[in-house]
Amino acid sequence: MNPWNWANILSSIRIIATIPLLMLLLNDTAVSYFWAFWFYAIVAITDLLDGQLARKYGWVSNLGIFLDLTADKIYTAGILICLVATNLLAPWAAIIILVREFVVTGLRSLAAAEGVVIPSGRWGKLKMIVTILALGWIMVRANIDRAGWFNAIDVGGGLTWLSHLSSIVLWLAVLLTIMSGVEYIWAAREIFRQPPRQNQD
Numbered sequence: 001m002n003p004w005n006w007a008n009i010l011s012s013i014r015i016i017a018t019i020p021l022l023m024l025l026l027n028d029t030a031v032s033y034f035w036a037f038w039f040y041a042i043v044a045i046t047d048l049l050d051g052q053l054a055r056k057y058g059w060v061s062n063l064g065i066f067l068d069l070t071a072d073k074i075y076t077a078g079i080l081i082c083l084v085a086t087n088l089l090a091p092w093a094a095i096i097i098l099v100r101e102f103v104v105t106g107l108r109s110l111a112a113a114e115g116v117v118i119p120s121g122r123w124g125k126l127k128m129i130v131t132i133l134a135l136g137w138i139m140v141r142a143n144i145d146r147a148g149w150f151n152a153i154d155v156g157g158g159l160t161w162l163s164h165l166s167s168i169v170l171w172l173a174v175l176l177t178i179m180s181g182v183e184y185i186w187a188a189r190e191i192f193r194q195p196p197r198q199n200q201d
Contacts, residue, residue: 003063007054010046011067017043018075023030025082025139030148037139043075044132073101079135088138093174097131100181107188114191127176134173137166 017039024036050068054060077098083089104124111118141163143150154160 003061004056005054005059005064007050007057007059008064008067009060010050010053011064011071012068013049014043014046014068014071015074017046018071018078021075022078022082025079026085028086030143030146033139033143033146034149035194037136039144040079040136044136047072047132069105073105076131077170078102083135083138086142088142089170096174097177100177103181104184111188111191113152114194114196116188116191118184118187121180121187123176123180123183127173127180129167130176131173134166134169136165137169141166 021036021039021043024032024039050064052111054064054068080089080097084091084094108118140150140159142148144154144160144163150159
């Protein structure tokens with residue numbers, strides 16, 4: 001199998017696109033938030049497509065799994081830290097989301113060492129979608145609050161009204177983050193009761 005199939009290329013693009021995205025967020029201006037939103041849209045689309053392509057065309061590989069998981073962690077953690085640094089995101093929200101990522105990564109590593117696969121749960125998938133929407137909404141709101149270019153398409157103030165829902169969507173993302181973390185821990189409960197695999201051999 002050629003390791004550089006489209007699924008892995010998209011994951012690599014996600015990692016590369018994260019660099020200018022984070023630089024734009026830290027710039028903290030109306031223009032930078034406008035372009036950050038579109039870079040973020042590209043990153044989010046590649047996040048949704050690479051796994052689907054890998055499964056559809058049989059491109060699933062260890063390299064692909066590594067690139068996908070690494071890209072997810074880099075852009076999620078980077079965006080959260082930048083939004084906290086620019087006072088667009090409450091630190092507690094970022095801490096909860098990042099702690100959940102560390103917990104899930106630890107559980108998956110433990111499960112893999114024991115020869116067990118913990119599939120993504122329904123709350124985890126929903127959490128991902130809501131978090132993507134919430135972070136994108138925050139960027140749009142930051143642009144509008146700074147009288148940026150999104151104001152030009154804000155017909156009747158509808159976009160401004162929608163952008164202020166970003167706080168509610170963020171609360172929902174945090175709630176789903178907690179629920180999905182609990183879901184992963186529950187799925188791994190049997191592993192915690194077993195002695196380490198190397199002691200069983």
